[in-house]
Amino acid sequence: MSAPSLEIADLSIAFGHGRARVQAVDRASFSVAPGDAFGIIGESGSGKSTILRAVTGLLDDYEGGVLIDGQMAPRPRARAFFKTVQMVFQDPYGSLHPRRMIRATLMEPLEIYRLDRRDDRIAQVLVDVGLAPEYAYRYPHQLSGGQRQRVAVARALLLEPRILLLDEPTSALDVSVQAGVLNVLNALRRARGLTYVMVSHDLRVIAHMCSRIAVMTQGRIVEEMSVEDLRAQRAQEQYTRTLIAASRAAVTAE
């Protein structure tokens, strides 16, 4: 078996000092095999997004290890790192520059990394996420929420990364729109053999997308389980059971 695509070893992150110190992430560890989708679920403030921010290097002040393909990720993150790891953020209304055309937003990573055939790449990546190439000539306010999130996914894919970090990619979208975006993400993962780490508070979304799931509360990963165990409600920890019960409460009516 080859080295895991992404490994987190004893990751700890704290904010503030002295009495105001908050342990946002407390010795979290997990590893994701190449081509797998790993989910992190928890309530707000549990530290799940903080882990992703540490992996991308947006938060550089962490303890423990972030390993890509068995190699320690450089600190601060080097340019080559982002050819491997890219992140899609939660709010497509906030993550696209409102006064730049989609084409300009998508052009930026290509210029930074000096890639060739820029217009071809942009057209191709838009098709890949299910948008017509003409969308390159629109501004964010001319797109719906689902279309914006597709653009955000397209931007992340331009550098052809192997690992995609997804921070609540559909929580700002309607369920009907969410279905389309999740389908695109699943199709891309299968077609390109991408590795996903997805953070969400929505058990349904996580169960649909991921094969292994970590449950977080108060900065700690309390349980890691397979999606089959999650569906069959085979949870070891009390907290996981509470979380599943709360998410299922509305399901029983069906």
Next chain:
Amino acid sequence: MTDPLLDVRNLRVAYPSAHGYSDALRGISFTLGREKLGIVGESGSGKSTAGRAIMRLLPPKARVSADALRLSDVDLLTASEAQMRDIRGGRVAMILQDPRYALNPLKTVGAQIMESYRIHTRAGRAEARDRTLAMLEDVHIRDPRRVVDLYPHELSGGMGQRVMIAMMLIASPELVIADEPTSALDVTVRGQILEILNERVEAQGAGLILISHDLPLVSDFCDRVLVMYGGQVMEELAARDLSQATHPYTVSLHASLPPLDHAVDELIVPEYDPSWLTEIRK
């Protein structure tokens, strides 16, 4: 059955846009007794506009018309602004999505709840404070004496929403409009808040309109459901029949939800039938 609490007939709302007026609500009708009515739909379907039209809280430029918009004995279309001030918060209360934005950040919880009580009753300061403490206890806040002196930023999301419920229900309204009351909250807190809301509404014998995009939640919580799309009511049905809905829009909305019990290869993306947008003639 007695006279309905709320009678809405052919309610239309249009907002000004770059090309003349665009319709947000295109003739919706429903009546409400002392029951729980759910309004579900996607963003832009007009569900929040409907709630705001009842409160007459739409921007002044919005064009509102209806064959009837009555709250038991009051015609909401012609009521004066002074009458409306009594109605808003007094007879009709509205609970909004996010307590962080809906509460005044510069006033303590107690001051805000007392204010809402004293505007609609002739209560004195001491009585208002007693009622406020009792009300906080009614929404299951463990230590009301401590919480009254807190500011909104010191509250958690769930606690903030309880405070909002207390503030909205203290004047004993006949009708409560809850616009996405739990979508800003964590799943584990969501259930508690709905339970509290249900408990208070039933104890006071008020009618409730729950506006939400969450189909399973609404079918669980309400008696009756209106499904909206494109400013019109697509379907009205009893909440427990929601899973057996017949309208293709409701069916596809249901199908687009990732199932929790079994795996599916691909989610069904609703396809919209343009005919749903053509106006239903009655």
